[in-house]
Amino acid sequence: MRVLVAPDEFAGTLTAPQAAAAIAEGWRRQAPDAEVDLAPVADGGPGFVGVLHAALGGELVAATVDGPFGEPVPAAWLLAGDTAYVESAEACGLALARDGRAEDASSRGVGELVAAAVAAGARRVVVGVGGTATTDGGAGLLAALGAHADRPLDQGPAALAGLGAVDLSAARARTADVELVVAADVTAPLTGLFGTVRASGVERGIAEERVVVVDAVLEAWARVAGRRAALEPGAGAGGGIGYALGLLGGRTTSGVDLVLEAVDLPARARRADVVVTGEGRFDHTSRTGKAPHGVARVAEAALRPCVVVAGEVLVGAREMRALGVEAAYAVVDDVGAHGALDRAYDALVVTAARVARTWAR
Numbered sequence: 001m002r003v004l005v006a007p008d009e010f011a012g013t014l015t016a017p018q019a020a021a022a023i024a025e026g027w028r029r030q031a032p033d034a035e036v037d038l039a040p041v042a043d044g045g046p047g048f049v050g051v052l053h054a055a056l057g058g059e060l061v062a063a064t065v066d067g068p069f070g071e072p073v074p075a076a077w078l079l080a081g082d083t084a085y086v087e088s089a090e091a092c093g094l095a096l097a098r099d100g101r102a103e104d105a106s107s108r109g110v111g112e113l114v115a116a117a118v119a120a121g122a123r124r125v126v127v128g129v130g131g132t133a134t135t136d137g138g139a140g141l142l143a144a145l146g147a148h149a150d151r152p153l154d155q156g157p158a159a160l161a162g163l164g165a166v167d168l169s170a171a172r173a174r175t176a177d178v179e180l181v182v183a184a185d186v187t188a189p190l191t192g193l194f195g196t197v198r199a200s201g202v203e204r205g206i207a208e209e210r211v212v213v214v215d216a217v218l219e220a221w222a223r224v225a226g227r228r229a230a231l232e233p234g235a236g237a238g239g240g241i242g243y244a245l246g247l248l249g250g251r252t253t254s255g256v257d258l259v260l261e262a263v264d265l266p267a268r269a270r271r272a273d274v275v276v277t278g279e280g281r282f283d284h285t286s287r288t289g290k291a292p293h294g295v296a297r298v299a300e301a302a303l304r305p306c307v308v309v310a311g312e313v314l315v316g317a318r319e320m321r322a323l324g325v326e327a328a329y330a331v332v333d334d335v336g337a338h339g340a341l342d343r344a345y346d347a348l349v350v351t352a353a354r355v356a357r358t359w360a361r
Contacts (some may be wrong), residue, residue, distance in 0.1 A: 008291035012346035016040035026352025031360035044255025045130025065109035084117030097133035103158040104204030111144025129238035130185030138244020146170030180250030187286035188236035196236030256294035269302035282310035296324035
C-alpha cells in the first residue's frame, strides 16, 4: 500500500516534518510493508521557508531583524534563482508574542526581510503570511521599507491612533522593480465583520473588549493609506501584512497552493492509495486557506481518499465531507489534552497507528 503523508505543523508542538515522521512511524507500526511518502507542507505560516527549501533547494540566508517589540530576532529567508521566499512568522510569529502587548506588536521585521531580499537582487519576493502576532495593518513592514507618517508606523496598532497622513513613495520606489507575492493562509479583508481583528485578534492577544477599537484603528489607517486594497481578499492575512504588500502592488495567492505545487503534491497523490494530512486543530478555519483543505482538494482531484489526523477535531461529519475529507481522527481522543501537548510526537504516533488499522490494507 502507498500512503502519502502531507501534514502542516502542529502549532506549538511539532513542525510539519516532525508531524510527518510521527504519522509515518505510527502507520508502519500497524502496516510495516506500507510504502510511505513524506511530504510535509505549509500554508504561508510557520515552516513555509523550511518546506520550500527542502522542495526547491536554493540558499538559506541568515538575518537578524526586529521582532514584534523591537527586540533582535534571528530569521532566515530563501533565495532560489531570482525568487526570494520570506516567512513572516520568523520575524513576528505568535511564538514571539508577549502577554498584554498585542497592540504594540509590529511587522517591521518582515519589511526588513523583504528589504534584504530586494538588496540581494531578488526579482520576485514571495512573502508567506500566517501565524503572526501582529495586527498593525502592515504599517511596520512599510516603515522598514521607507514609509513615513505623522504617527509611528512601527509600534503596533496602538500607535496608529490619530494618524492623519502617510507617505508611501519611498517604499514604493524601493520595490518598484520587484514582483511582490503574498502567500496567504486566509482570505479575510483587512477590516469589518470578517476582517483580521474580528477573525484572529483575540488569538493574537487582543482583549475581547478591544477588538472593535483596534478594528476602527485599522479602518482609519486604511482610509489614509488606501481604502481599496483593504477590501481585497487576503488583505487581512498576517494582521494586515497582506494589505501592506497590496499597497506596494503585490498580488495575493494561496500559500498552500503555492507550496503544494512546489512539492509536486498532485503527482505524488496520484501515485498513492490514500492521502493523510493534519494540523494542530481541525476546525472551521481549516477551509479558509489552511493546509488540510488544500491537501484534500489535491487528493480529490487525484480520486484518492483523504483523512485528517489532528490534535483536536472540531468539525462534524457533514462539514468534513464538504472539505473533501473522508474521516478525521483526534489525538486528544487517544491520550487526552495533556498527553497531546506534553508528549506530542509519541501521541501522534499512537493516533496514526489507529488510523492505519482502519485504512491500511
